[in-house]
Structures are given as structure tokens and as C-alpha cells.
Amino acid sequence: MNRVVAKQFSFRQYDRLKTILDNPFEGIMAIDNTGTIFFINSFFLEILNYTENDVLDKKIWDIIPNCRLFETVGQGYSIWGETLKINAREFLVARFPLKIDGQIIGAMVKTLFPDQTIAKEIAQKLARPGKPESTVRTLCTCLDIMGETPPMLYVKKLARKASRTSSTLLITGESGTGKEIVAQAIHTRSVRREGPFISVNCGAIPENLLESELFGYVEGAFTGAKKGGNPGKFELADTGTILLDEIGDMPHYMQVKLLRVLQEREVWRIGATSPTKLDVRVIASTHMDLKQLVKEKKFREDLYYRLNVLEINMPPLRDRVEDLPLLVDALITRINSRIGADAKGITPESLKIMKAYYWPGNVRELENILEQAINWSQDSIIDIRNIPIKPWENGCDSGNSTVIESQSFRSHISDTERDMILHVLEQTNGNKAKAARLLNMQRSVLYRKMEKLNIM
Ligand SMILES: Nc1ncnc2c1ncn2[C@@H]1O[C@H](COP(=O)(O)OP(=O)(O)OP(=O)(O)O)[C@@H](O)[C@H]1O
Incomplete structure (x- = not known):
């Protein structure tokens, strides 16, 4: 590897590492063996309301007086689950020594959960293994x-x-x-x-x-x-x-x-x-x-x-299509447990269609389409093209929602809603209570929508 490539490689590596360390879900901070802060990520900076310049090269006790991180340099062992209070917010943290060739060169502290509420939720989940979420x-x-x-x-x-x-x-x-x-x-x-x-x-x-x-x-x-x-x-x-x-x-x-x-x-x-x-x-x-x-x-x-x-x-789904894979996975798990299915995922073609579609009914519509596809699919990898009504084929330029005139966009939403409701009513032989359940909306909301859309 020549030096230029090596340099580029290390820059890329640095960027990747920085992205990992700068993630918005955990706080990370490190000091050297004199207590001087040499790394702090954006999570902690935001909580402290400081910039990197305010913090780097400062002593830890000047920035967070109650943080016991410097003790770790002397102790040489890790402490888990300690509470750290910063600006009236409490975090469960771990602190541990940083070693090179067995020598302590500093210590780092990291949050274990983004905040105490999530910590409590996870603790509750762990205390009730095997119990379905709904109970x-x-x-x-x-x-x-x-x-x-x-x-x-x-x-x-x-x-x-x-x-x-x-x-x-x-x-x-x-x-x-x-x-x-x-x-x-x-x-x-x-x-x-x-x-x-x-x-x-x-x-x-x-x-x-x-x-x-x-x-x-x-x-x-x-x-x-x-x-x-x-x-x-x-x-x-x-x-x-x-x-x-x-x-x-x-x-x-x-x-x-x-x-x-x-x-x-x-x-x-x-x-x-x-x-x-x-x-x-x-x-x-x-x-x-x-x-x-x-x-x-x-x-x-x-x-x-x-x-x-x-x-x-709340952002519409079409403005955050990069969330689709995550939403699809989570919703499939949710639907599986609700209807007793065993779907594992969707085909790449389905994802492509989903990314181009403009989702007038947002996540509720996504959940509904996935549930229909699970019901219509033979395989555990489902294909949304199998469902009978394909709202993405309604003749709109689904890839570019911004070019749709607002009036036609609204009427398109109504058409899609009407199609979905009629289809589900057909499935339930006109039973509105069942249809509302399938559409994941309150019965009263369904009645209101039916009235608005002139569905008798
Ligand atoms: N970000 C999300 N993560 C997980 N599920 C979501 C998300 N957004 C919506 N959902 C699911 O989509 C469905 C509709 O959500 P919700 O009722 O909160 O929407 P809403 O904006 O209040 O809709 P409406 O205005 O029609 O009442 C629910 O099943 C909900 O769980």
C-alpha cells in the first residue's frame, strides 16, 4: 500500500470510527492518565451544552465535577451501572480503564442507555422474559x-x-x-x-x-x-x-x-x-x-x-423512505404475532416499489399492505405485488411527490383510501367492526371516513 493510499484509507477509517463514536444513542468521553479530556462525542456535548473546543484538553473535574472517571485511572478496573448526573439529567454509565500493552493510558465513560426511562423499560422487559409485549x-x-x-x-x-x-x-x-x-x-x-x-x-x-x-x-x-x-x-x-x-x-x-x-x-x-x-x-x-x-x-x-x-x-413516510427496511422488519414481526403468521421479510422488488410510492396513509397504510401481502403470499419472503389492489399503480408519478398538484394529490389520497376501505369491507363481508380492526383504526374513524368518501 503506498503512502497516499494508506493516508486515504486511514481518513476513511477515521470517518467511520467517528460516525460510530458520534452516534446519537450513547455518550462517550475519554481522558488520558492526567485527567485531560481527549475525546467527547456529540451526545455528551449536547447534554453539557458545550462545543468540542470548550471541553477538549480541559480537566474532567472542571467540566463534570461529580464524574468519577479519573478514579478509574488509579483503580484500573471497570465499574458498571453507576449513576452520573449532568445538567439535571441522570444517566446509567460504565467507566473503564484504557490500556495499551497493559499500561493504563487513560479511562473512558459511556452511557449504558440514552436515558433512565429507556433503562427502566428494558429492565422491565428483562424482568418478564417470554411474556408477550401486549400483556x-x-x-x-x-x-x-x-x-x-x-x-x-x-x-x-x-x-x-x-x-x-x-x-x-x-x-x-x-x-x-x-x-x-x-x-x-x-x-x-x-x-x-x-x-x-x-x-x-x-x-x-x-x-x-x-x-x-x-x-x-x-x-x-x-x-x-x-x-x-x-x-x-x-x-x-x-x-x-x-x-x-x-x-x-x-x-x-x-x-x-x-x-x-x-x-x-x-x-x-x-x-x-x-x-x-x-x-x-x-x-x-x-x-x-x-x-x-x-x-x-x-x-x-x-x-x-x-x-x-x-x-x-410528524414527517410523512415518503420523506423518510430510508426507514422502510427497519419499519418493514418491525411491522412484519408485529403482524406475525398478531395473526399467527411466519413471514420473514420482503423481496427486493417490493422494497423498490415501496421506496417509490408516496404513502398517503403513511405507516398505517404500510402496515395494512404488509398484512395483506402476508395473507396473499405463499413464501415467507413476501412480495407486495401479490396483493389484489395495488395503490402504487394508480397512475400517479409515485416517484416524485413534489410534482403532484396539491388538489390531485388530495383526490388521489381519497381514491386510495376509498379503494382500501372498499377492499377491506369486501373481505369482511361488509362487517365494519372487523374492517376497522383490519385497517387498524377506530370504528368511529372508519364511519367518519366512509361518510366523507361517500361509501354507503
Ligand atoms: N414511527 C412509527 N413506528 C411504529 N409504528 C408506527 C409509527 N408510526 C405509525 N405507526 C403505526 O401506524 C399506525 C397509525 O399510527 P397512529 O395512530 O399513531 O397515527 P396518527 O398519526 O395518530 O393517525 P391518525 O391521524 O389517522 O389518527 C399505528 O398502528 C402505529 O403503531
């Missing part, structure tokens, strides 16, 4: 949010940040992008995790019932009111989190009432003479453009700003 917990955690592309890593980062407070949060994004699972994950890693998580689909509840559903009523409030009254979803979510899904569908008069709840932190049951105090975190989600609705005077501006204290925007 361990029903709500999603951050581990259930699949995706390693930059937009998804950003979503997870925002979700972690949002879980540290109880601020009102708005999650936006197309249908099926995972808004509900992110809301659940934020709840399950927040201090409210022991409290309830209540999800309300504002668009699926008939307008005349919405107020009593959300705020409850007292005995005798109206004919047919239950004896003793009934608590609303807000009261049921007390000490926990309420997810107001499809907030864009909330009628105007209810927007006023919701604004009052957010401001006063109390609800008035229908017919009540005094309010009930609440301790609820509100997360709202929508696939609509709320700003546009505000402009069109269909959504109150003051409510929009109350809800949008924090915002997480």
Missing part, C-alpha cells in the same frame, strides 16, 4: 416509535424534551404518521406516567354529544342523564394526559369552552353550579393545517396559540 403494557413508549432517519431522530428528541414538562403540546402530521403513538410515548415517559392516558377523537363524536363527552354532566342535567351524573374525559384524565385527536374538527362553540378549560384548569360539568379543578396535561393532534384554519376563521387563533406551546410535526 406487559398497552401504551406505547419511545421504544415503539420506529425510525432512525434524521427527521425521526428529531421527533424523538422533541418527544423526550416534551416529556420533561407538562406543557400543552400540538402534534401535527398526516394521517397514520404516528401522532398517537408519540403522544402515548410522551405520557409514558413523563412524571404523569402513573396517571391515565385518555384519547378522544374530536372528529368522531357527534357534535351534540361532544360537550358531555369531554366535560361530563351532573345528575338531572338533561333527560336521559345518568343518576349521579357522569364525569367527562377531562375528569377521567385527571393526574394524567388527555389527547384531543383531530382537534381541527372541533366545533367553534366547543373551541371557546376548551380555551376556558386550558386557561382556568377547571371544567364545568353540564348543569353544574361549580367547576371541578383539574390536573391534566393536554396534547392535541391534527392532520389539518391549523394555521390555515385560523386564517379561514374556522379555528380560534387564541386557542391555536394556547395549544401550540410546543409543536411536534
Whole structure:
């Protein structure tokens, strides 16, 4: 190998090593035998809120006074599972000596988990070997949010940040992008995790019932009111989190009432003479453009700003197709265990089609197509071309979503949704409850979609 090649090779190697060490999932830092920091990765820099220049060549005790890494240089052995607190965040870490030819030349510290919540989730999993996930917990955690592309890593980062407070949060994004699972994950890693998580689909509840559903009523409030009254979803979510899904569908008069709840932190049951105090975190989600609705005077501006204290925007699947292999693997495992199949993967042709398709129904549609393909395939390596309705053949330039006019794009989404729903209804002989299950959506959502798409 000549010197130039050797140099290039080592540069490449260096880049690769740096990528490994700079990954966003673990913190790594190393000191020499005088306690001087000679390596720190971006994970730790972000937690410390420092740049490399602030830290490199400084003594470890000046940067993280409570870090016992320098002790490792003297001790010469590793310590696992110690807690390290940096800027009010706690990490489980390991520290161990670095040796060359048996001589200690320094020590390094690394985090064992990205944070304590994930550590606890994994500990729980280990404590219950062999138990199917569904019996361990029903709500999603951050581990259930699949995706390693930059937009998804950003979503997870925002979700972690949002879980540290109880601020009102708005999650936006197309249908099926995972808004509900992110809301659940934020709840399950927040201090409210022991409290309830209540999800309300504002668009699926008939307008005349919405107020009593959300705020409850007292005995005798109206004919047919239950004896003793009934608590609303807000009261049921007390000490926990309420997810107001499809907030864009909330009628105007209810927007006023919701604004009052957010401001006063109390609800008035229908017919009540005094309010009930609440301790609820509100997360709202929508696939609509709320700003546009505000402009069109269909959504109150003051409510929009109350809800949008924090915002997480879920990227559509077409913008993160590099996540497809990971999603496909994970979803196949999920579907296998749900329907008792044994699919192992997909053909390269399927992946090619998937990467070119623009996924109007996002991950929900992907899951549905995979489940259909598993049912139609003879082999354990499934081919999505085997399914009867092939939405990617709908005559659109699937490879380049940006050239699609927004109107035709929307109508294409509706066509695809209509085809999917009709196909599943055919499979279930018109049984809507079964169809909703197959489509992985609430029955009320299916009814709403059927009404919108004129499916009788
Ligand atoms: N990143 C993801 N990782 C794993 N599963 C996902 C992801 N995104 C979505 N899903 C799955 O897709 C389905 C739809 O997700 P979810 O209900 O959270 O979407 P949504 O954005 O709230 O949809 P809608 O607006 O229609 O209510 C669920 O089965 C969910 O588990």
C-alpha cells in the first residue's frame, strides 16, 4: 500500500470510527492518565451544552465535577451501572480503564442507555422474559416509535424534551404518521406516567354529544342523564394526559369552552353550579393545517396559540423512505404475532416499489399492505405485488411527490383510501367492526371516513 493510499484509507477509517463514536444513542468521553479530556462525542456535548473546543484538553473535574472517571485511572478496573448526573439529567454509565500493552493510558465513560426511562423499560422487559409485549403494557413508549432517519431522530428528541414538562403540546402530521403513538410515548415517559392516558377523537363524536363527552354532566342535567351524573374525559384524565385527536374538527362553540378549560384548569360539568379543578396535561393532534384554519376563521387563533406551546410535526413516510427496511422488519414481526403468521421479510422488488410510492396513509397504510401481502403470499419472503389492489399503480408519478398538484394529490389520497376501505369491507363481508380492526383504526374513524368518501 503506498503512502497516499494508506493516508486515504486511514481518513476513511477515521470517518467511520467517528460516525460510530458520534452516534446519537450513547455518550462517550475519554481522558488520558492526567485527567485531560481527549475525546467527547456529540451526545455528551449536547447534554453539557458545550462545543468540542470548550471541553477538549480541559480537566474532567472542571467540566463534570461529580464524574468519577479519573478514579478509574488509579483503580484500573471497570465499574458498571453507576449513576452520573449532568445538567439535571441522570444517566446509567460504565467507566473503564484504557490500556495499551497493559499500561493504563487513560479511562473512558459511556452511557449504558440514552436515558433512565429507556433503562427502566428494558429492565422491565428483562424482568418478564417470554411474556408477550401486549400483556406487559398497552401504551406505547419511545421504544415503539420506529425510525432512525434524521427527521425521526428529531421527533424523538422533541418527544423526550416534551416529556420533561407538562406543557400543552400540538402534534401535527398526516394521517397514520404516528401522532398517537408519540403522544402515548410522551405520557409514558413523563412524571404523569402513573396517571391515565385518555384519547378522544374530536372528529368522531357527534357534535351534540361532544360537550358531555369531554366535560361530563351532573345528575338531572338533561333527560336521559345518568343518576349521579357522569364525569367527562377531562375528569377521567385527571393526574394524567388527555389527547384531543383531530382537534381541527372541533366545533367553534366547543373551541371557546376548551380555551376556558386550558386557561382556568377547571371544567364545568353540564348543569353544574361549580367547576371541578383539574390536573391534566393536554396534547392535541391534527392532520389539518391549523394555521390555515385560523386564517379561514374556522379555528380560534387564541386557542391555536394556547395549544401550540410546543409543536411536534410528524414527517410523512415518503420523506423518510430510508426507514422502510427497519419499519418493514418491525411491522412484519408485529403482524406475525398478531395473526399467527411466519413471514420473514420482503423481496427486493417490493422494497423498490415501496421506496417509490408516496404513502398517503403513511405507516398505517404500510402496515395494512404488509398484512395483506402476508395473507396473499405463499413464501415467507413476501412480495407486495401479490396483493389484489395495488395503490402504487394508480397512475400517479409515485416517484416524485413534489410534482403532484396539491388538489390531485388530495383526490388521489381519497381514491386510495376509498379503494382500501372498499377492499377491506369486501373481505369482511361488509362487517365494519372487523374492517376497522383490519385497517387498524377506530370504528368511529372508519364511519367518519366512509361518510366523507361517500361509501354507503
Ligand atoms: N414511527 C412509527 N413506528 C411504529 N409504528 C408506527 C409509527 N408510526 C405509525 N405507526 C403505526 O401506524 C399506525 C397509525 O399510527 P397512529 O395512530 O399513531 O397515527 P396518527 O398519526 O395518530 O393517525 P391518525 O391521524 O389517522 O389518527 C399505528 O398502528 C402505529 O403503531
